[in-house]
Amino acid sequence: xxxxxxxxxxxxxxxxxxxxxxxxxxxxxxxxxxxxxxxxxxxxxxxxxxxxxxxxxxxxxxxxxxxxxxxxxxxxxxxxxxxxxxxxxxxxxxxxxxxxxxxxxxxxxx
Numbered sequence: 001x002x003x004x005x006x007x008x009x010x011x012x013x014x015x016x017x018x019x020x021x022x023x024x025x026x027x028x029x030x031x032x033x034x035x036x037x038x039x040x041x042x043x044x045x046x047x048x049x050x051x052x053x054x055x056x057x058x059x060x061x062x063x064x065x066x067x068x069x070x071x072x073x074x075x076x077x078x079x080x081x082x083x084x085x086x087x088x089x090x091x092x093x094x095x096x097x098x099x100x101x102x103x104x105x106x107x108x109x110x
Contacts, residue, residue, distance in 0.1 A: 025110055026090040039090065053084040072104055 023031075029039070038056070039048045057063050064075035074087070079097065086097040087109050094109035 024091055025088055025094065028110065029090075047085055048090065050081075050084045053088075070107070072098075072107060074098055074104075074107060074109075 026036075026039075030036075036045065039052055040046065041052060054060065054063075060075065060081045064073060067073050067075045074096065077098065082097055086095075088094055096104060096107055096109050098104055098107070
C-alpha cells in the first residue's frame with residue numbers, strides 16, 4: 001500500500017514538473033534523485049520537520065556556511081534557527097521569513 005501511495009505521488013509530481021528555473025523545491029529534490037519518503041516519513045504525508053531536513057543538509061550551522069557567500073545570509077541572522085518550513089515550502093511557493101520585517105528583494109528562496 002505504501003509503495004502504491006508513493007508511486008502515485010511521484011507520478012503526480014513528475015506530471016506537474018515545470019522546466020522553468022523557479023521549480024518547486026520538491027521538484028528540485030526529485031531531479032537530484034530524492035524520493036518522497038526521504039522527506040515525508042509518514043503516510044499520509046505531512047509537513048516536513050526541520051530535523052528531517054537536517055538529516056541530509058547537515059546542522060543548521062552547516063547550512064549557514066553554505067549560504068555565507070550571500071551579502072545577506074538568511075541562515076545566519078538574529079532569528080535563531082527557525083523551522084525550515086518558515087521559508088522553504090516543498091510544494092508551494094517559498095516565502096522569506098525575513099521579509100516580515102525587512103525588504104530583502106535580492107534574496108531568492110528555493
